[in-house]
Each structure stands twice: as structure tokens, then as C-alpha cells.
Amino acid sequence: MKEKNGQLMKIAQAGLMAALCYIGYAVFPAISASGTKIHIGNAFVVLSAYLLGGVYGGLSGAVGLSIADIVGGYAASAPRTFITKLVIGLIVGFVAHRIAKLSDEHDHVYVIRWSAIAAVCGLGFNCFFEPALKYVWYTLLFPNADKAASAIKALIAITTYTTIINAVINSVIAVVLYAALRPALKKAGFITAERA
Template identity: 50%
Template sequence: MRTMNDQKKEKKEMERKKSYGMLIIGAVLLIAGILFAVYAYNTSYQESVALGAQLSELKAQANAVKEGTAEGDAEALNAQISALSAEKLGLERPYSYGLVAVFFAILLTVKGICNALIGVRSSEKADVRRLAQAGLLTALCYIGFAFFKIDIPAGTEKASFHFGNVFCVLAALLLGGYWGGLAGAVGMTIGDLTTTYVTSAPKTFLLKLCIGLIVGLVAHKIFRLCRSHSPKYVTGVTVLAAVCGMGFNVVADPLVGYFYKTYLFGVPQDITSILVKISALTTSVNAVVAVIAASVIYLALRPALRKAGLFVEI
């Protein structure tokens, strides 16, 4: 039987204390992010739109020269295209940074509201293993996207085949929806911000976070994958959770991408329509790869992590 001290200790651990710090930080960051995003959109991003029009004309001219239907210096045109592309990318960064800050602030604000209404456990401590694994998987998400991808151009925009989603799903399977989603969101957002996909960074943050939350919800909240189960059960739940997360992405990525590019970035609808079609293809292929690869890696890592005492209980 439990002693009186054990009961008091358990009661103390279950006590929750309301906290308002994260809510205040999130609200301040949200206001600052919105103001900065609006300012960047009306200044540097509008300049990038004008450069985009010039860039499209130069690319059309370069293609005409290449096909022999027009005269010109192809080498000089390509140099101009490279210079304008770099300048355009630099002008797009501030607005993308502002939108990422807004989405991140919304996440902090929602978490802060939960802390204010529900409270946090007074005895809750940071799990070093989870933090270390989250950092490692964040880096893997970045590497999987930034270095293992095939670009597909569409006008002045791009889509790609990549391996980033593999580690996003794996992170949620290993760490749960919240930490896994953050690992995927942060890692792949950094990948966007440091490459030519800078304008996709805010959308990436939102969608990869949602992938992690869905995979974590199915795997750990509904089917309790972190507990001991038969190999057949673990395999089935792992594949199901990965399919649910990537199934969401197959539907949401083109749909969100269309409204995101059209209304937040003002990309012409004809280009956006082409991007949606390409995105639907690349997202579907990425989803199949992610489900297979993440499931295989997780099923291989699970017993090894348990044996080494590094398995995170969720």
C-alpha cells in the first residue's frame, strides 16, 4: 500500500499552476510579427514582385535566343537572370521572416492560453533525452530537405521531391505530436529560409507542424504506441499513423498552397494553378516515400532505443 508521503507527493506532482508568461510573450511576438510582415509586404516584397516581372521577361528572351527565334547574347542574359534572381530572393526574405514569426507567435499564444486556463504541473521538468532527440531530428529534417531534393521549376516558383517529410513523420513517431511536429516544422522551415524556397517557409512551418500533430495523435494518443505491444500491432499502428499524417499533407499542401501563394504573396493565378498541379504530384510521391521510409526506420529504431534506455515514454 502507498504511504501517506507517497500520496502527498503524487498529489503535488498532479497539481497545476496557472502561468501567463508564454501567453504574454506570444501576444507581443504576434503583434510585432504582424506589423513587421505588413511593412515588409508593402516595401521589399513589392519590389521583388517588380523584379519577378523583369525576370520572367528575361527568361522568355533567353529561351527565344536558345531556340534560335531571337538574337542576343545568351551568356549575358543568363548572368542578368542570376543577378536578378539573387536580388529578388533577398527582397522576399523579410516578408517570409515576418510570416514565420506570425505563425510561430500563434503557436506560442495558443500554448500560453492553455497554460493560463489549464495550468502547468509545478514539478514538470525538461526531458533531456527528448530535447536531444528533437534537436537531432530537426537537423535531419533540414538535411533531408536542403540536400536530398530534386527541384521542379514553374515560372518563377518551384516545387520539389525531397526526403524531409521522412524525418518529420519519424520525429512524431519517436517524440509525440508536439515535439515531433516542432522538429519537422523548425527543421524544414530553416531549409526553406536558407534556400530558394524562402517564400514557402511560413506554409512549411504550419503544414509540417500539423503533420507531426496528426501522426502523434494517431500513434500515441489513440493507439498508445509508446507502450509494449505485439510486433504486428506496432507495425500496423506505425503505418496507419504515417498514412494519416501524410494523407493530410497530400490534401492540404496543394490546397493551402493555392490560397497562400495567391492571397498572401499575390502570385498570378495561372502560375499558382501550375504550381498546384506540380505540388499535387510531388507531394503524393513524397508522401509514399515518407510512409515507407519512416515506418521502416522507426520499426528498426524502436527495439534498439528500448534496449539502450533511450526510448521516450509519451
């Protein structure tokens, strides 16, 4: 019974984080540049992976930001969004929990350092993965020469700084939020060593 309640609690927490991912994208202004948007939804994907682990954190981001795409009129990009946000969560969760064991007891400097490393790994990888996926999407899966050319241009130019700016902003926000929330969440039992 306790295990079932724990699983239910984790699903509820994932739903809450999915809602925060949605809000980070849909409510706060997004600036479009070269087909990429600057928003803080990815910060909540990273935060979800810190708090829930890679699988649940990635799924939270994937669901929340895919819904934001659908509601915002970008339904065609929702499947790619789902994949990219899931991958961000998996990478951040892997680095934070499998490598750094971030949910264990550590000093503040260790937590900041490894949460920053995990965020940079996940969002840095996304700087290359998202345009590469878009290119594959529009050349192999749903051929569209104009969109494929746009994707390869973005891949070569790393989306004209926008993706990197987005990654830096979201990394900083996620690390600051995690550092601020971690002591209270740890005390409340929300952060446990079993996150992975």
C-alpha cells in the same frame, strides 16, 4: 529537477530531429516537378512524431525544413513549410500516440501497422493541405494571381503525382526506420509511454 532535465532532454532530442529533417531535405537530392520536390525530409518529420510525439515532432520538422527552405533560397515559402510540417507532425503524433498508443508495449505487426497508418494519415492529409494552403496564401494573404493559379492547378491535379510519390516514399522510409530503431531506442529509454 528530474522534470526539468526531462524537458531539457526532449528539447535536445527535438533539435537533433530538426537537424535530421534539414539533412533529409538539403543533403539528399530533391527533384523538382510541378513546384513540388521529392525529398526525404518528411520521413524525418514523421519519425520525429513517432519518437517525440506530435507537438515536439511537428516542431522539429517545422524548424528543420523551414531552415532548409531559407538556406536553400526559398525563404518566401518557409512560413508555409513551417505550418505544413507542424500539421504533419501533429496528425502523425495524434494517430500514433493518442489513438494507437504506439509507445506502449505492442507486437511488431501492431507497431508496423499503426506506424504506417499514422504516416499515411499525416502525409496523405498533406497532399491536399499543402496546395490548399498555397492557394489561400496567394489569394488572400499575399495576392499573386500566377502563383494562386498554379496552386489551384496543383490542388486539382494533386501536384501531378509528385506529392503522392513523395508521401509514399517518405511513409515507407519513416516506417522502416522506426521499426529498425524502435527496439534499441525502447531499451535505452528513449521511447516511453508519455510521448504524445
